[in-house]
Amino acid sequence: MAWQVAGLLLVGALPAVATAWWHPRSPYGGSAAGDTSEASALADGEVRLATALGWGESVLWVDARPSAEYTQQRIPGAVWLSVDDWEAGLFDVLERVPTEGWVVVYCGSQRCEASREVAERLRDEAGLERVVVLHGGWDAWKAGPR
Amino acid sequence: MQMLFRSWFLVWVVLCWAGPVSAAVTWSDKTLDLAVEPGAMELVGAFAFTNEGESAVTVTSIRSSCGCTAAALEKKVYGPGESGQITATFTLGDRVGKQVKKIVVRTDDPATPVTTLTLRADIPRWAELSPRLVMWRADEALDAKTVEVVFHDAEPVVLTAAGTDAEGVTLAVEELEAGRRYAVTVSPEAAGVGAEGLRALVRIEVAGTDREVAAAVAKQRAEMLRFLVRVAGRPSAATEAEREAGGSAQVDAGL
Numbered sequence: 121m122a123w124q125v126a127g128l129l130l131v132g133a134l135p136a137v138a139t140a141w142w143h144p145r146s147p148y149g150g151s152a153a154g155d156t157s158e159a160s161a162l163a164d165g166e167v168r169l170a171t172a173l174g175w176g177e178s179v180l181w182v183d184a185r186p187s188a189e190y191t192q193q194r195i196p197g198a199v200w201l202s203v204d205d206w207e208a209g210l211f212d213v214l215e216r217v218p219t220e221g222w223v224v225v226y227c228g229s230q231r232c233e234a235s236r237e238v239a240e241r242l243r244d245e246a247g248l249e250r251v252v253v254l255h256g257g258w259d260a261w262k263a264g265p266r
Numbered sequence: 267m268q269m270l271f272r273s274w275f276l277v278w279v280v281l282c283w284a285g286p287v288s289a290a291v292t293w294s295d296k297t298l299d300l301a302v303e304p305g306a307m308e309l310v311g312a313f314a315f316t317n318e319g320e321s322a323v324t325v326t327s328i329r330s331s332c333g334c335t336a337a338a339l340e341k342k343v344y345g346p347g348e349s350g351q352i353t354a355t356f357t358l359g360d361r362v363g364k365q366v367k368k369i370v371v372r373t374d375d376p377a378t379p380v381t382t383l384t385l386r387a388d389i390p391r392w393a394e395l396s397p398r399l400v401m402w403r404a405d406e407a408l409d410a411k412t413v414e415v416v417f418h419d420a421e422p423v424v425l426t427a428a429g430t431d432a433e434g435v436t437l438a439v440e441e442l443e444a445g446r447r448y449a450v451t452v453s454p455e456a457a458g459v460g461a462e463g464l465r466a467l468v469r470i471e472v473a474g475t476d477r478e479v480a481a482a483v484a485k486q487r488a489e490m491l492r493f494l495v496r497v498a499g500r501p502s503a504a505t506e507a508e509r510e511a512g513g514s515a516q517v518d519a520g521l
Contacts, residue, residue: 166512184331203359203360203361204333204334204357204359204360204361206361207360207486207489210398210469211492211494212401214398214496215494215496217496219403219496219498220356233331242364245394245397245398246397246398246399247396247398247399248397248399249381261279264418266374
């Protein structure tokens with residue numbers, strides 16, 4: 121009986137321990153690739169919030185989230201642009217692009233793709249050179265610079 | 267040592283749980299490559315499946331990676347041997363290029379509780395204007411710049427005119443390849459650029475597209491054929507004259 125109880129405990133404990141080790145958001149570790157925090161590694165073409173804030177007034181924020189989320193809450197001064205309705209928002213961005221500054225695109229979180237798509241199209245189609253993606257997206261903005 | 271323990275855990279877990287269960291829901295295709303017809307506004311793909319298990323399976327949720335992709339299912343519960351399909355509708359919007367949209371399906375089937383379906387498409391551009399923004403900085407000479415216009419339609423498209431909504435910009439159109447490639451040269455006039463700068467929206471007009479297209483497609487194409495001209499404000503002619511009279515040192519320094 122005691123062996124059976126010990127066996128059952130072992131059966132339950134093993135996946136729990138394994139989850140704690142391997143889960144992307146495990147407080148005990150986890151892979152950096154799945155880490156969505158501000159502290160995770162920067163990908164090519166990304167910028168941290170603290171750096172972008174340091175650019176001050178010479179930044180144009182571009183919100184690539186769904187329009188409903190943009191309408192509800194956004195980074196002050198941000199302009200909406202989405203691949204869903206590219207032409208509707210493109211000229212609002214082009215009218216405001218700073219001649220010497222940066223364009224910083226964000227979407228909901230580190231996992232979303234919209235900001236990368238928008239940034240790529242701004243580079244390719246508009247010919248803008250200084251376009252970067254906000255690492256961590258809107259989540260990073262809400263959390264504040266670290 | 268740590269890696270050894272982790273590997274051992276993985277093997278253990280796989281042996282304990284993966285062995286006894288067998289797949290109940292099978293899919294004919296988990297990835298669909300959809301062809302895009304010119305002028306298409308949406309793409310529809312069907313993911314067919316069959317419950318090959320011995321008990322009913324319930325589809326508990328269907329979630330797509332993009333708000334642009336809607337997935338529909340006739341019903342939620344499928345008995346043994348029963349087949350069904352998830353119909354995915356991808357609204358193209360203004361998207362271009364390679365697209366990959368994921369749909370995550372969750373069921374109470376213990377063998378495959380989560381299945382990821384993929385829709386792939388390559389959306390061709392009807393026309394490309396490069397770049398869409400022509401800009402002169404405050405310290406930049408007002409030399410002419412060029413926007414290249416390329417049409418990818420099956421039929422030739424002729425660029426007939428380029429017009430602007432503001433004065434102070436001269437436009438010249440050159441044919442590079444009949445019905446395919448054109449160059450629009452933009453020259454800001456110094457007299458039209460004051461301290462406030464200059465802004466002009468340029469619209470391209472075309473002919474030769476006899477094939478009828480939906481109104482929405484025509485509107486989308488018209489919007490595509492625009493680009494913006496911006497010239498940063500610079501000192502007025504009077505100020506420049508004063509500066510020239512003030513000394514040549516500043517001019518030499520490029521100020």
